[in-house]
Amino acid sequence: MKNLNLHIEISPELYSKNPDSSDLGRKIISKSIELIDELGFEGFTFKKLGIAINSPESSIYRYFESKHALLVYLTSWYWTWTEYRLVFAMSNVDSPEERLRKALEILTQPVTIDNSVSHVNEVLLSEIVFSESLKSYHTTKVDEENKRGAFNSYKAAVRRVSDIVLEVSPDCKQPHMLISTVIEGAHQQKYFAEHLPSLTDQTDEKNSITTFYTDLVFRFLET
Amino acid sequence: MKNLNLHIEISPELYSKNPDSSDLGRKIISKSIELIDELGFEGFTFKKLGIAINSPESSIYRYFESKHALLVYLTSWYWTWTEYRLVFAMSNVDSPEERLRKALEILTQPVTIDNSVSHVNEVLLSEIVFSESLKSYHTTKVDEENKRGAFNSYKAAVRRVSDIVLEVSPDCKQPHMLISTVIEGAHQQKYFAEHLPSLTDQTDEKNSITTFYTDLVFRFLET
DNA sequence: GCAAATACGATAGTAATACTATTAATATCG
């Protein structure tokens, strides 16, 4: 993907003060990505982040009301950005099959090259989304946060790819189930490969997870 | 499934004192299942459990060194018990296809009838496993706990069903990936149906999740 | 260019959580 230098806008519902509007805000975003990747979301605290950026905890709370709100912001950023990646990858590809194949690649592979000039390290962010994004919606407050639009960009990405599924197979009855299964499955299989290998099937092949889920989808859609 | 009154044994690595060896221990198990189901795992604390069973926190710590250890115990209990369910359901079924179909039902449907005479409410426990079991292995200490055998019964269940997959399709290259995708997917889709319905495909049909994953598996294995 | 708003830093404090430690009462078992 070429460096389009596009600007990702996040709904004001998802922050207290826009982190994109100040130096401190951008430092919060970039350093939190590094720290969450390094410590995991549980080990990450605003206190540690404050020390890392030389600002008190209380200043961070001006931007995000909780560390969970920050995770929601980050995953939302990722999915908004990923929608752009999807749109870009689809352009000038006429065959629905080819578009679906390309979309599945985007959904199932972590990002490897940081093309961004911004404060967001997309490689690390995609790592975080793969390993921690579950925690953004798996809470007791899901319903409330969902109403505030916390998961809109994720849902939009699922819908977009589901629509391609329907182009390939107009009779498919469960396109959303299929795509959300693929996304979450790919995230989990990567984790399993690293920590619980007997739950997956390790191969030397580089993109075995993408291959598996691509096969799964296309065989499911065959008539 | 008939009431076999079978005794589930859990590896001593997974508790400090066997909760099955005393009244207090059994009360800890049965009440914790109710409380985790009611409050969610985050909202659940040993303090609340202590109040509910009229015992101090410190007594509970004699049985489990942490609330996470208790969750690991509970999921381990569930998967050991589910292996028995699998074995029982497979007996006298000759066709590998039928066995696989039956196994997928067991893996993708929450339990609805509590046949047990024991202190374990299997209906609630299966709810907990569906919604919280992710948290048992998604921690920074996975590797350590995995070495201690914390996930052996889960892995055994996956292996068992993967073996049936191989009977149906000896050439299948990713049976474990397929089955763990199905299990985790079914858990998630149930959650999505309740909280994020646009990530799934709601139907009036009762077992739509089981139907979907059964189709997914059999279409994947078709040659 | 100057007041007014805003942002930030510095510091302190709080309630809850996840444990740990200690001691005394009680039940169990040979």
Added chain:
DNA sequence: CGATATTAATAGTATTACTATCGTATTTGC
């Protein structure tokens, strides 16, 4: 009946996730 293990009762600790206050710096609007 005496030794041993088990549990109750209580207290205490470090950490976490926030909240509150206040003075100073910085920007902004006119």
